[in-house]
Every structure is written in C-alpha cells, then in structure tokens.
Amino acid sequence: MSPVTREGSMASSRTALRICPLCEATCGLTLTIEDDRVTRARGDRDDVFSAGFICPKGASFGEVDGDPDRLTAPLVRRDGRLVEATWPEAWEAVASGLGRVPAEHGRAASAVYLGNPNVHTVAGGLYPPTVVRALGTRNVFSASTLDQMPKQAACGHLYGDALAVPVPDLDRTDHLVVIGGNPMVSNGSLATAADFPGKLKALRRRGGRLTVIDPKRTRTAELADRHLAPRPGTDAALLFALVHVLFEERLTDLGRLAEHVTGVEEVRALARDFTPESVAAHCDVPAAQIRTLARDLAAAPTAAVYGRLGSTAVRFGTVASWLIDVLNILTGNLDRPGGAMFPLPPTARAPRPPRPGRGFTTGRWHSRVSGHPEVASELPAAALAEEIDTPGDGRVRALVTIAGNPVLSAPDGERLDRALAALDFMVSVDPYLNETTRHADVVLPPPPPSRSAHYDFAFTHFSVRNNARYSPPPVPLEDGRPDEPEILARLALVIGGLGADADPALVDEQAITHRLGKETADPHSPVHGREPGELAGQLTGRTGYERRLDMMLRLGPYGDGFGADARGLTLQRLLERPHGIDLGPLRPRVPEILRTASGTIELAPAAVTADVPRLLESVTGRAGDGLVLVGRRHLRSNNSWMHNVPALTGGTNRCTLQVHPEDAERLGLIDAAPARIKGDGGEIEAPVEVTDAMRPGVVSLPHGWGHDRDGTRLTVAARTPGANLNQLLDGSLLDPLSGTAVLNGFPVQVAPA
Numbered sequence: 004m005s006p007v008t009r010e011g012s013m014a015s016s017r018t019a020l021r022i023c024p025l026c027e028a029t030c031g032l033t034l035t036i037e038d039d040r041v042t043r044a045r046g047d048r049d050d051v052f053s054a055g056f057i058c059p060k061g062a063s064f065g066e067v068d069g070d071p072d073r074l075t076a077p078l079v080r081r082d083g084r085l086v087e088a089t090w091p092e093a094w095e096a097v098a099s100g101l102g103r104v105p106a107e108h109g110r111a112a113s114a115v116y117l118g119n120p121n122v123h124t125v126a127g128g129l130y131p132p133t134v135v136r137a138l139g140t141r142n143v144f145s146a147s148t149l150d151q152m153p154k155q156a157a158c159g160h161l162y163g164d165a166l167a168v169p170v171p172d173l174d175r176t177d178h179l180v181v182i183g184g185n186p187m188v189s190n191g192s193l194a195t196a197a198d199f200p201g202k203l204k205a206l207r208r209r210g211g212r213l214t215v216i217d218p219k220r221t222r223t224a225e226l227a228d229r230h231l232a233p234r235p236g237t238d239a240a241l242l243f244a245l246v247h248v249l250f251e252e253r254l255t256d257l258g259r260l261a262e263h264v265t266g267v268e269e270v271r272a273l274a275r276d277f278t279p280e281s282v283a284a285h286c287d288v289p290a291a292q293i294r295t296l297a298r299d300l301a302a303a304p305t306a307a308v309y310g311r312l313g314s315t316a317v318r319f320g321t322v323a324s325w326l327i328d329v330l331n332i333l334t335g336n337l338d339r340p341g342g343a344m345f346p347l348p349p350t351a352r353a354p355r356p357p358r359p360g361r362g363f364t365t366g367r368w369h370s371r372v373s374g375h376p377e378v379a380s381e382l383p384a385a386a387l388a389e390e391i392d393t394p395g396d397g398r399v400r401a402l403v404t405i406a407g408n409p410v411l412s413a414p415d416g417e418r419l420d421r422a423l424a425a426l427d428f429m430v431s432v433d434p435y436l437n438e439t440t441r442h443a444d445v446v447l448p449p450p451p452p453s454r455s456a457h458y459d460f461a462f463t464h465f466s467v468r469n470n471a472r473y474s475p476p477p478v479p480l481e482d483g484r485p486d487e488p489e490i491l492a493r494l495a496l497v498i499g500g501l502g503a504d505a506d507p508a509l510v511d512e513q514a515i516t517h518r519l520g521k522e523t524a525d526p527h528s529p530v531h532g533r534e535p536g537e538l539a540g541q542l543t544g545r546t547g548y549e550r551r552l553d554m555m556l557r558l559g560p561y562g563d564g565f566g567a568d569a570r571g572l573t574l575q576r577l578l579e580r581p582h583g584i585d586l587g588p589l590r591p592r593v594p595e596i597l598r599t600a601s602g603t604i605e606l607a608p609a610a611v612t613a614d615v616p617r618l619l620e621s622v623t624g625r626a627g628d629g630l631v632l633v634g635r636r637h638l639r640s641n642n643s644w645m646h647n648v649p650a651l652t653g654g655t656n657r658c659t660l661q662v663h664p665e666d667a668e669r670l671g672l673i674d675a676a677p678a679r680i681k682g683d684g685g686e687i688e689a690p691v692e693v694t695d696a697m698r699p700g701v702v703s704l705p706h707g708w709g710h711d712r713d714g715t716r717l718t719v720a721a722r723t724p725g726a727n728l729n730q731l732l733d734g735s736l737l738d739p740l741s742g743t744a745v746l747n748g749f750p751v752q753v754a755p756a
C-alpha cells in the first residue's frame with residue numbers, strides 16, 4: 004500500500020468502542036470505522052471486563068456487521084411474494100395483519116417466539132414483555148426451552164427466583180467442575196467471563212484443579228486434569244452418587260449457609276438409592292472415580308460445580324441442574340468466594356431486607372395440545388409446531404418472531420416449516436431472510452450492531468465480576484431507519500391497536516411511570532416518598548431506552564438513588580467511562596436474594612424431587628446399547644446465523660458427524676464419506692469425521708445447519724448448507740419439569756449413505 008492511499012484512508016477513519024454481541028463473553032471491542040463501515044475490530048485493552056480479549060468471531064465483527072445479505076428495508080408479502088417496502092407500508096401491513104387475527108380468532112390465537120439474540124440486544128432486554136402484553140397471549144415460546152430453562156426452573160425452586168442463577172467464581176476457585184459445557188469453544192454460557200480460556204489456564208497455573216465431565220474429549224477436557232466421559236443423559240444419576248458419597252462419608256459442611264437451608268434430610272434420604280456402585284454401569288463411570296471426585300470436592304478449599312448445555316438440554320435436565328447446586332450447597336461452596344456465587348447486576352433492584360417471597364410455581368397454565376405446563380411463563384419451543392397445526396379452539400393463527408430461527412433450532416423443523424407456511428399472519432423482526440423468516444408476511448429488519456447501542460441487561464446477571472458498560476451506537480443510523488428499540492416499541496403499539504402513527508416514546512414513558520410509581524411507594528426503595536414526576540424529570544438520555552437505562556441504574560444497587568448517594572451510578576457517569584466501570588468481585592447475597600415462601604434455600608423442592616423415581620427407573624432399567632447423538636459448537640459460528648460470513652466459514656467449521664473409530668469400523672463408516680443418520684423425527688445425511696475424541700457409542704453433530712431451503716437470502720450459507728440435526732427429533736422428547744427439548748443424548752441409527 005502506498006503512503007498516499009494509507010493517508011487517504013486514514014483521513015476518513017476513526018475508532019469507536021462497542022461491546023461484542025456475538026456471544027455471552029461480552030468483550031469490549033475497538034472498531035475501526037471508515038466511511039460508516041467497520042473495517043477492523045480489535046480487543047479493547049482498556050475494557051474493565053475483557054482487557055483486550057477477542058476471539059475469531061469478534062475479530063470478524065466488521066464482516067458480520069456488513070454482510071451484504073442483511074436486509075436494509077422491510078419486506079412485505081404481496082401476491083405471495085416478499086418484496087421490499089417502505090417502513091410506513093410495513094407498519095400498515097402489520098396493523099392490518101395482526102389486527103385481523105384476534106378479531107377473527109381471539110387473542111389466544113396469537114403466539115410469540117423469542118430467539119437467542121434477544122439477550123444480546125438492548126431492544127431484546129427491554130421491549131419483549133411489552134410486545135407479549137400487547138398480544139395478550141399465553142403462547143410465549145423462546146430459545147430458553149432449547150437451552151437453559153432447566154437451570155432456571157431448578158433455581159426457581161431452590162431460591163424462589165428463576166433468575167437467581169449462581170455462576171462459578173472463576174477467578175478465585177480452587178476446583179472447577181464443568182459438566183456438559185465446552186467454554187474453550189463457546190466462550191462460556193450462563194457464566195459471563197471474557198477470556199474464559201485464559202481463566203481456565205490461570206486456574207491451573209495457580210495450582211487449581213479442572214475437572215470436565217463430557218462424553219467427548221473436548222478442547223476444555225484436553226485442558227483438564229481429570230476428564231470423566233459418562234454416557235450422555237446419565238449425569239443426574241452421577242451427580243446423585245456424588246451427593247450420596249458426601250452423606251455416606253460425612254463430608255457435608257454447609258458452613259455459613261446452614262441456617263438458611265431446609266430439606267437437607269430429604270435429600271439425604273433420596274440419595275440413599277444412588278450409590279456409586281449402583282450407577283457406575285449406567286453412567287459407564289467407575290464407582291471409584293465417582294468417590295474420588297466427591298472427596299476432592301469436599302476437600303478443596305473452594306470449589307464450584309458448573310453445568311451447561313450437556314446438563315440442561317437432556318432427559319433429566321432440571322434434576323441434574325438442581326443436583327449441581329445441591330453439591331455446591333452441601334460442600335459449603337454456594338455463595339462464598341471461590342464457589343458458585345450470585346452476581347448483582349447494576350440494573351437489578353437495589354437489595355431489600357430479606358423476607359419470604361411468593362416462591363416459584365410452574366403449571367399455572369398448560370399448552371393446548373399436549374398439556375405441557377407453563378414454566379417461567381413460557382411453553383416449550385418444541386410444542387410450537389403442534390400449537391399451530393393442530394385444529395381446534397385456541398389454535399395459533401398469528402405469530403411474531405423476534406430474533407429467532409426455530410425452523411433450524413427447534414425439533415422437527417420440517418413440521419414447523421409447514422406449520423409456519425399455513426399461518427394466517429406472521430411478522431418477524433430479523434436482519435435476515437432465513438429458514439424461518441421466509442414464512443413471514445412482514446419482515447422488519449433491525450440495523451446492524453454497529454448502528455445499535457449496547458448494554459448487557461441479560462449477561463450482567465451472569466457475569467463472574469460485577470460491571471457496568473455501555474456503548475452508544477458507533478455509527479449513526481441512516482435517515483428514516485428505525486433502531487430495534489423503536490421497531491419493538493412500535494410493534495407493541497400497533498398490536499395494542501394504537502396504530503402505526505403512535506409515538507414509540509409512549510412505551511418508554513409508560514415503563515418509566517410504572518417503575519417510578521412502584522419505587523416511590525416502596526418503603527425500602529431509595530426514592531420512597533418522592534414524586535415520580537420529579538424523578539422522571541431528572542432522567543437523562545437521548546432516547547427512550549437510554550432514559551430507561553438511566554432510571555434502572557439510578558434505582559439499582561450501585562445507583563445514585565436520584566441524589567441519595569451523590570457518587571452513585573447514573574447513565575451520565577457510565578458515558579464518562581467508555582471502557583466501563585468495574586464493580587468488583589462477586590459478594591455473598593444469601594439471604595437477601597431468596598424469594599422462596601419459607602425464606603430459606605429449599606434444598607428438596609417437591610416439584611423437583613417428584614422426578615426422582617423416573618431417574619431411579621432409568622438407572623435400574625436396561626441401558627440402551629444403541630448410538631446416541633450429542634451436539635457441539637464451533638469457535639467461528641453461532642447457532643444458525645453465522646454461516647453466511649465467508650471469514651467464519653470453511654475449514655473445521657463444517658457440519659460433520661464425529662464418530663469414534665470403533666463405531667466407524669463396526670458400522671462401516673469411512674472418514675469424509677457421507678453417512679445416513681436416522682432418528683424418531685426423520686433422516687439426514689452428513690459427512691463422517693472419525694475421531695477418538697468421541698466416546699464410543701456417541702456421535703456428535705452441530706446444530707443450526709440445513710440452509711438448503713428456497714426463498715431465503717443467505718448466499719454464502721446456501722453454498723455449504725449442511726444438514727439440520729433437529730430433523731432427527733420429533734418434538735416429543737422433553738425434560739418434563741422445564742419443557743426443554745432433549746437435544747443431547749437421544750438415540751440415532753447411523754449407516755453409510
């Protein structure tokens with residue numbers, strides 16, 4: 004490059020900070036921006052949380068952001084075809100479509116599906132409840148029932164709050180046990196830590212221990228000093244055996260928590276049946292290894308047991324998630340530094356004096372067709388298709404999807420594909436025309452992340468260090484283009500019948516009035532007794548969502564309480580610190596965090612222990628000897644929507660079936676040759692990848708592939724479509740306590756194609 008061109012491009016080039024929205028690690032990025040285009044992304048070394056860490060996805064932020072297949076204008080269906088339209092035209096189409104369905108079929112006939120990126124956007128953090136309320140439906144589905152709902156249900160029952168999820172205190176623990184998670188690749192999940200790989204290495208360097216429980220020798224397992232490879236789906240039994248050993252060998256010590264925990268004796272009684280010797284064959288883990296792990300956990304100065312997708316999206320997901328916390332509690336590791344702790348996010352309500360709550364109940368309503376209980380106000384994503392395609396009263400006729408691609412991410416995509424095609428009306432808020440949104444009557448595209456503000460409303464709940472960071476939009480919006488907060492606010496207003504011209508600011512002002520009204524009436528609030536209008540007048544922020552963020556921060560645990568603490572957090576303070584504000588290591592929160600009816604940690608919740616007989620039956624019953632399938636993730640991918648960026652495709656990021664050499668030999672499978680995979684829901688083909696990283700009897704396939712449908716605009720992804728693993732499932736296999744689909748450890752048959 005000649006000096007002249009370099010100078011030329013330098014002239015219009017600038018940098019801006021932006022938190023990365025591409026996974027849960029929430030790294031701070033420094034973006035180079037030339038002519039409103041992001042041309043480079045580096046780790047922000049001054050970021051208080053990520054200190055410069057970046058992964059290949061984050062480094063490709065510019066390519067993800069500038070993907071030419073991203074929609075720049077709304078699409079509206081005319082004469083059966085999706086065509087570009089103006090925003091006013093799109094809103095008219097939404098108003099007439101969504102107005103028509105309740106009028107004809109009632110409010111129960113509408114449904115909403117919320118996908119994963121809602122936890123990665125400001126809009127998704129603030130507006131979906133308003134959209135759901137406007138729809139007035141109980142048909143709420145989300146990616147949670149394909150993911151972490153078992154953990155939320157378990158925590159709901161234990162602590163009385165489904166959002167009270169402890170995270171491993173990564174920086175201080177002496178022994179980390181990872182069950183069914185691969186943070187070396189996923190960069191961590193339900194444990195927000197930038198540079199998870201670095202933190203694992205630091206743990207080893209300070210003499211700490213890493214145990215990994217995973218049927219595959221993953222990259223995380225390779226780093227561990229102990230790897231147990233159980234048969235998939237058997238973790239709950241394995242965990243119960245660990246609990247058994249703690250009781251049998253008198254290794255329990257609840258420490259400070261003892262006075263806050265009830266139900267210990269019930270757990271002791273339940274654990275009696277699960278001796279290491281009785282589960283060893285079922286789990287295929289020697290009893291001696293189980294005993295050693297239990298002793299090590301009890302002996303470690305501090306330890307944290309942490310489970311992720313291989314412990315949740317499984318047959319006994321809620322029971323396994325519960326037992327993970329039971330282990331942390333019985334070893335005295337819950338809520339203490341180095342153990343599993345509860346983060347305190349800056350936008351949470353400022354802590355109040357401890358008091359019993361209402362507790363957590365499920366099944367307040369049920370799904371229409373299969374009668375699945377509601378869990379945390381949601382119905383199973385796996386049941387969405389049947390709610391649409393099964394005739395009868397209350398059948399879903401209209402659907403709103405926000406940031407989701409359930410045709411690829413949920414079981415039996417073919418059925419959902421057909422169901423979506425038969426809806427009366429569907430609107431999708433999504434930047435892509437993909438396998439799901441191609442069925443919409445209106446697609447409303449949000450701007451790319453470079454033109455969106457960022458605050459992690461969700462992930463500050465799971466951060467291993469408390470922090471507050473805010474990125475204003477690095478690049479201004481194009482004229483006439485709404486940001487996603489405006490799209491969702493307007494959507495709520497249009498659904499609510501206020502028409503396409505109603506002012507979206509109404510939604511934010513209503514939220515502010517409501518919250519300030521509640522706070523000023525609460526004797527324990529820092530603003531008790533003050534005038535809501537006076538407080539609203541003090542809010543700063545250029546937009547409705549900024550005013551809401553300002554309000555939440557000021558009412559939060561670190562906030563200025565609208566003047567009560569002059570040095571407290573406000574949006575203004577946060578804006579003055581573009582690399583973020585570190586709020587320190589995690590601190591104990593029991594009993595303040597508890598919301599159970601008893602005001603204690605209810606260690607043996609009846610709703611969870613009710614599933615123990617089924618678990619016992621699975622242990623004593625004959626183990627199936629067929630192959631089972633598990634999922635995996637790739638460093639340069641993210642679920643279904645990052646296969647369209649050339650920088651992130653190719654190489655090892657392919658949809659291959661990983662098979663152990665013994666299985667390959669037995670089944671006549673040849674490396675790189677196609678295999679036919681059959682499950683209860685259908686058949687697919689994928690090339691074989693023989694690897695001894697798999698345990699025999701288990702095969703692995705990534706999800707989010709199958710980009711071979713017509714009518715999408717995913718030019719790059721369509722060239723190497725891969726196969727949709729979820730076609731192997733028929734949607735009937737669920738963890739009954741959480742309604743979460745069993746995506747790991749389900750039976751398949753494999754043969755050469």
Ligand SMILES: Nc1nc2c(c(=O)[nH]1)N[C@H]1C(S)=C(S)[C@@H](COP(=O)(O)OP(=O)(O)OC[C@H]3O[C@@H](n4cnc5c(=O)[nH]c(N)nc54)[C@H](O)[C@@H]3O)O[C@H]1N2
Pocket residue numbers: 117118119120124146149150312405406407408409411412413432433434435437449487634635641642643644705706707728729746
């Ligand atoms: N077999 C199997 N299935 C799985 C899994 C598995 O391990 N195995 N994993 C499950 C898990 S953990 C999850 S979280 C789900 C994910 O399930 P989904 O959330 O349904 O699927 P994603 O592939 O994440 O789709 C995200 C959608 O959001 C859109 N999008 C991207 N950015 C934005 C944005 O800023 N705004 C808006 N409005 N939209 C945006 C994308 O274009 C895409 O359409 O998949 C689940 N499915």
Ligand SMILES: Nc1nc2c(c(=O)[nH]1)N[C@H]1C(S)=C(S)[C@@H](COP(=O)(O)OP(=O)(O)OC[C@H]3O[C@@H](n4cnc5c(=O)[nH]c(N)nc54)[C@H](O)[C@@H]3O)O[C@H]1N2
Pocket residue numbers: 026027119150182183184185186188189190191192216217218219221233234235236237238311312313314317633634635636637638639640641642747748
């Ligand atoms: N690079 C990248 N990062 C991501 C994503 C991505 O697609 N790509 N997706 C994001 C999302 S939405 C999520 S939810 C997280 C998920 O984050 P993780 O859960 O850390 O990621 P997975 O690779 O799904 O890890 C699940 C592990 O469970 C193992 N497993 C399967 N069945 C069982 C079982 O029965 N028992 C045990 N013990 N283990 C089992 C699998 O072999 C696998 O290694 O990652 C997030 N981060």
Ligand code: SF4
Pocket residue numbers: 023024025026027028029030056057058059060061062190197198
């Ligand atoms: S680890 Fe996650 S948040 Fe960090 S740069 Fe990579 S994709 Fe972005």
Ligand SMILES: [Mo]
Pocket residue numbers: 119146150
């Ligand atoms: Mo997820």
